[in-house]
């Protein structure tokens with residue numbers, strides 16, 4: 001059995017109840033074959049075994065009191081996956097589907113993504129099975145305070161720097177930071193990113209993931225001899241990432257025709273392209289009872305309950321909701337409906353079968369760890385500003401973000417070409433991310 005298959009078997013055997021984690025590992029390791037063939041010494045060094053085992057996985061109790069006075073107990077996680085190139089960095093997800101497998105898959109992906117940004121950040125991720133939907137602001141605050149009452153001992157500006165992800169935005173980061181500051185008795189604001197501007201947040205961080213997706217996609221379109229002008233975008237999600245994509249799409253002359261959530265999707269044939277419509281996304285997200293039907297009613301669009309938007313006609317698909325939202329059936333529908341490019345805003349939104357189908361059917365795929373890296377990259381810029389006790393203008397941050405996304409695309413393209421894989425952005429991102437982390441790991445001895 002070759003080295004990669006051996007490690008894949010071991011990972012499966014060691015983590016039998018972690019399908020998402022196994023899926024993420026398989027996707028990365030399969031595309032590293034040419035690199036492993038060129039470096040047989042990695043086997044004796046145990047590089048892949050070391051990379052697929054988190055440096056630390058913390059699981060903890062999060063008790064809190066609801067508005068009726070009843071005690072609720074959730075489970076909290078922080079997985080510090082690999083710190084070879086910098087402090088662990090990655091978001092916190094509050095969603096009922098969160099478990100160890102989900103946090104480990106996200107943390108594993110984050111290692112390569114953060115390496116790709118070219119900035120000094122290791123990979124980690126965390127979260128809880130707490131569902132913010134239907135909770136009051138006071139309940140969310142009490143939950144965040146309890147969550148941080150345990151998490152604080154594991155994090156720090158040079159140790160591990162969490163941020164937002166699904167269900168965690170500016171409001172939650174504020175409550176989390178307040179509790180951290182109270183416990184530590186110090187203004188260490190480099191411990192979290194995605195903060196509000198008055199206490200050390202960075203301009204453009206809220207928009208960064210969506211803007212980064214569009215900057216990265218523009219680079220891909222350049223290679224394809226095309227641009228966003230007059231393109232129709234089929235989008236999923238309605239949250240932070242989807243919002244950033246909508247703002248940039250409007251600026252770039254493309255038309256976004258859909259958003260989606262847990263309850264179904266909205267088809268807006270005129271496009272989500274006015275400030276009023278785009279601002280409404282923020283309002284939906286801020287409410288603790290998301291109903292996308294409200295968008296449809298307010299703006300005269302169609303609402304399709306319990307369905308995904310992948311049957312719509314368009315040129316480019318940008319999934320911005322959650323993992324495995326595009327399976328093989330959805331991939332076939334996208335192809336039939338004219339989609340030529342899929343750019344992943346969400347983490348691992350495409351199943352392995354769907355990825356294979358895209359490859360065989362000439363649909364270009366921009367993978368999450370490259371395409372959505374603008375969020376974490378701008379978080380690293382927030383850390384840099386906190387260290388300097390200084391802030392850059394929106395124009396300065398945006399220019400740096402644009403340059404980073406351009407480099408991520410270029411480095412992925414070059415890595416793919418270097419191993420004779422042509423324009424394979426999936427393999428290219430995995431290889432480019434892997435090479436830097438491995439170099440740092442080898443330099444630091446066995447850890």
Ligand SMILES: NC(=O)C1=CN([C@@H]2O[C@H](COP(=O)(O)OP(=O)(O)OC[C@H]3O[C@@H](n4cnc5c(N)ncnc54)[C@H](O)[C@@H]3O)[C@@H](O)[C@H]2O)C=CC1
Nearest residue numbers: 165166167209237238239240241260261321346347372375
């Ligand atoms: N916020 C960030 O900076 C980054 C986010 N991402 C990824 O982007 C995706 C969206 O994250 P955000 O916009 O930050 O979340 P958000 O908290 O702002 O919005 C929630 C999102 O989750 C989706 N969602 C929740 N439950 C769902 C379900 N059961 N079925 C389908 N969709 C569901 C909603 O459609 C909505 O788009 C996630 O995959 C996240 O990991 C990736 C990089 C950075």
Ligand SMILES: O=C(O)CCC(=O)C(=O)O
Nearest residue numbers: 090091163165375376379
């Ligand atoms: O900004 C960060 O540190 C979090 C970003 C994140 O969670 C992601 O890239 O998936």
